[in-house]
Amino acid sequence: AQSVTQLGSHVSVSEGALVLLRCNYSSSVPPYLFWYVQYPNQGLQLLLKYTTGATLVKGINGFEAEFKKSETSFHLTKPSAHMSDAAEYFCAVSDGTGNQFYFGTGTSLTVIP
Amino acid sequence: DAGVIQSPRHEVTEMGQEVTLRCKPISGHNSLFWYRQTMMRGLELLIYFNNNVPIDDSGMPEDRFSAKMPNASFSTLKIQPSEPRDSAVYFCASSPPASNQPQHFGDGTRLSIL
Numbered sequence: 312a313q314s315v316t317q318l319g320s321h322v323s324v325s326e327g328a329l330v331l332l333r334c335n336y337s338s339s340v341p342p343y344l345f346w347y348v349q350y351p352n353q354g355l356q357l358l359l360k361y362t363t364g365a366t367l368v369k370g371i372n373g374f375e376a377e378f379k380k381s382e383t384s385f386h387l388t389k390p391s392a393h394m395s396d397a398a399e400y401f402c403a404v405s406d407g408t409g410n411q412f413y414f415g416t417g418t419s420l421t422v423i424p
Numbered sequence: 425d426a427g428v429i430q431s432p433r434h435e436v437t438e439m440g441q442e443v444t445l446r447c448k449p450i451s452g453h454n455s456l457f458w459y460r461q462t463m464m465r466g467l468e469l470l471i472y473f474n475n476n477v478p479i480d481d482s483g484m485p486e487d488r489f490s491a492k493m494p495n496a497s498f499s500t501l502k503i504q505p506s507e508p509r510d511s512a513v514y515f516c517a518s519s520p521p522a523s524n525q526p527q528h529f530g531d532g533t534r535l536s537i538l
Contacts, residue, residue, distance in 0.1 A: 343523070343524045347526075352534075353531055353532075354428075354517075354529035354531045354532050355515070355517075355527075355529040356529070357526045357528070360524075360526055362524040401467065403527075405523060405524070411472070412457070412469075412527055414466075414467050414469075416466050416467075417466060417467065
């Protein structure tokens with residue numbers, strides 16, 4: 312069975328500072344990994360995904376994530392936070408054997424002016 | 425391209441009433457998922473369909489909840505009778521046949537049971 316752990320349910324950063332949202336997964340098979348963002352009163356929107364190939368993945372809005380197999384991690388980063396980045400972020404994993412997704416519990420990002 | 429379409433966007437009703445939520449997945453997607461999101465429990469998978477067939481409904485909380493997918497372009501989630509604790513945002517998502525593809529979410533239905 313898959314599981315996803317997001318460390319820190321709430322993260323606050325200053326505008327212009329580095330954003331780091333942590334995600335660790337457990338998987339017995341090579342996983343497919345995803346980050347989603349949810350703005351208030353909206354559905355989840357795909358930020359980026361890792362399936363195969365390059366382990367550093369770039370997504371929308373300047374976000375990127377690095378797949379580290381040895382650490383079973385897929386942390387999300389952005390060099391410089393913007394006020395518009397304030398949202399809920401979800402990490403998700405698919406084991407690729409079916410269409411089952413496993414979501415983390417989410418991290419709420421606050422950006423301080 | 426049209427995304428996942430959910431209706432209604434908001435629903436307010438009294439406890440005991442029947443509630444029907446609707447979802448139209450993206451054309452060509454063969455998997456459909458229903459989620460519930462609350463502050464207390466976060467995002468919960470209720471049920472998912474593959475090629476219109478329910479595959480896993482272990483997340484459906486009670487017999488009061490039922491879901492159908494009569495064809496590839498339509499699904500419903502029904503609650504009968506509704507209770508105040510069913511108040512939540514309900515999301516529908518769909519995904520293409522390849523297993524390495526992401527799910528695409530609708531904007532959700534905000535349900536309030538009084």
